[in-house]
Amino acid sequence: MAVKVKYKGQYDSNSAVRGGRDPFLHRALRFFLVVGLACLVVGAAVFGFYYYKYQHVVDDRLNNGPLFASTSQIYAGPREVRVGQKMTAELIGSELRRAGYNSNDQLGSFQLNGDSIMIKPGPQSFHSTDGATITTPDGQVTAITAENGVALSAYELEPQLITGLSEDKNRTKRRLVTYKDIPPRMVQAVTAIEDRRFFDHSGINVGRTIRCAVGDLLSGKKNCGGSTITQQLARGFFLSPEKKFKRKLIEIMISFQLEARFTKQQIFEMYANQIPMGQRGSFAVAGFSEAAQAYFGKDLKQLDTSECAMLAGIIQRPSYFNPYKHMDRVLERRNLVLSSMVETEALTPAQAERAKAEPIHLASPNVDASEAPYFVDLVHDQLVQRLGDSDNARGALRIYTSLDPDLQKAASAAVAIGMQNVDEQVRKLHHGDSAITYPQVSLIALNPHTGQVLALVGGRNYGTSQLNHAVAKRPTGSIFKPFVYAAANVQAVNGTPLSDGNVFTATTILNDEPTTFTFDNGRQTYNPRNYKDHFHGSVPAIVALAQSLNNATISLGQQVGFENVAALARASGITAARGTPAVSLGAYDATPLDMAGAYTVFANNGVHLNPWMLSSVRNDRGEVVADFTPEARQVMDPRAAYLTSSLMEGVMNFGYGYEVRKRGFTAPAAGKTGTSHDVWFAAYTSNLICIVWVGNDDYTDIKLSGALAAAPIWAEFMNRAIKLPQYSDMKPFTPPNGVSVYRIDKGTNQLADETCPNDYSAAFLNGTQPQNTCSRMGDNEGGILSKIFGAGSSNNEAPKEPAIPTMNPDGTPAEPQPKKRNFFQKLFGAGKDKPEAQPNPQP
Structure with missing residues (x-):
């Protein structure tokens, strides 16, 4: 039997293979291990270098002030609740809730008890801390009781937030929220569609990032999303939006920094305030809270599941998913978000189906309606003017203003509807011409007793043009004419007769x-004309104003004194007025805002009030930075103011202002139309002044009348205003002591009695009213010949033809029907009818 003997040190190739000691393989393994370790060391060094580098980038961003610019917040004027007003306790509670009561005890709280509500302002309230209880059985305020038991006639609620000033040159707007203010459904919707593992990963979804990188390399495009919420935040705060692989690596580094420094809740809060959410008008919408207000007109906490899903869906491509332009896309995207929420078990399938079935109710696309941008621009200008363009003026201030949000919405809606009517008239004038210049518009609404600017629209569309026509100087036209008649009334009150010797x-x-x-x-002459050269001979003053007769008005101005007319206008805020004949026809410029202030002298017992928008400025702790006091001065006697208002009531009831009556506005009102190259309508009630202007920016003639272009806008606005509780109590004008109102016969301009029921109302200083009745004309001086020829007539006598016109369907006075003439009239040619005036062009 052979025995194999193995000597020590003898090499056996088979045993070497079995023992795994192949020197080539061993060397290869050692090489790759060294290379791997080297790569790891180099990678760690590179990672450490860039981590440290971008740590400084993050530090600089975080240490250079707050993450978001502190912008001033604009608040509306406080809503006044009055005894007798139509209002419910529940409605008052909803307003207070929108203002922040019960969610911010520093601001205030309230408690509903059936038909009553107990209100307690907090230390940061706009008001003092005095509370009140308001009782509203059957939907009407019956009692307001202060905390100390004293009965009050009115109580002011906490002002509502309108908007914030834009924070940069891109006109970005945002409303900052904390994580606890974000509805859980909003968090669930966003994470379901944008980053399902947000609360689990360390800032990077490695698998998703690798898949996107490979996909982009293979396709040659850079379309894959792949970014986590943390990465999106990193990109939004620190990086440009361009898509490059280097930028992606930097984004990852910054994401690690954010995850190391902040909790998930803090990261989501920053994301919720930073994320771009589209465009509204000329403003960029940033963050969920601003988006909730922009798209739904709601506070973020008020959004339901469907609305949260819609906002979450917009994040991916805000312009593509614009709900005002592409609702079909938005609905499809919202439903995808809801399905994703089912997959993440945030919703049950049944809940998702119910949310998918809900229609999307958007806020008005007109930014004017909710944010009053022209008004806010003026507030900002005044803020800088009064406080200085400093950090103090641009800081986190609470700016309390005069605006009424409900009335602002009414104004925006009225302008939108009214300008459709104007555009249609313009198209008819141009007979299909494609190169049409559509006119611009402005509407101002004032409280006539405080000067408070309640609503302001400065143009057709703020997103298209930020030019504020409310403060653009334009010739005032015929809405100036009441100042001629007012100057005459001032002289009458003072006992000064006209040049003919009569008061x-x-x-x-x-x-x-x-x-x-x-x-x-005598060095200059002036030859005014009436519309189509129609002249009317002798006319009563009330008819001359109602029909806007140029020469009759200038003849009155001449008797009063043109400089007296101009001086009264200047005292009323129309500072450009000068003592020329043309002043009587409104040849001098003023802004719509100026004219709104000027009309306070008629509506406010002769006291002129400068229109104001700024009430108070507070810091973020509620401490007063500055308060502003309205300016007021007595310009004319209350009797003169009322007498002028009475004349302007005639404009509304049987003059060119009758257009508003045809459009359903029936409350007591006084006003004046204006027609030149521009058109105006200026009128007021017991609780509102409203001025409407329509005209072309290039000063060309729009070739429309004030009655048919501006008055319908006024009527639309006032019909909406009177339905609001705070303006529902429009009352008749009350004459002051020393003035009485009489019924005057239209045919004779004498006191009306039961034999002549065709009459009108007019106010007179006591003792200056006509002394005869319509049935006792024979008692006048001059006898029968005076009646035939019109000779020897006294100050209070009138022409024989009816002085007060009937109205055409378009709101203009109708041509009078020819009457049968008696023998003396046929013999001497007396009593022929003359054509009525139409709206008049101004010089």
């Missing part, structure tokens, strides 16, 4: 004939 009244006869007026000591 001015509503039935004073004015000359509406072609006349050459001289001024500047």
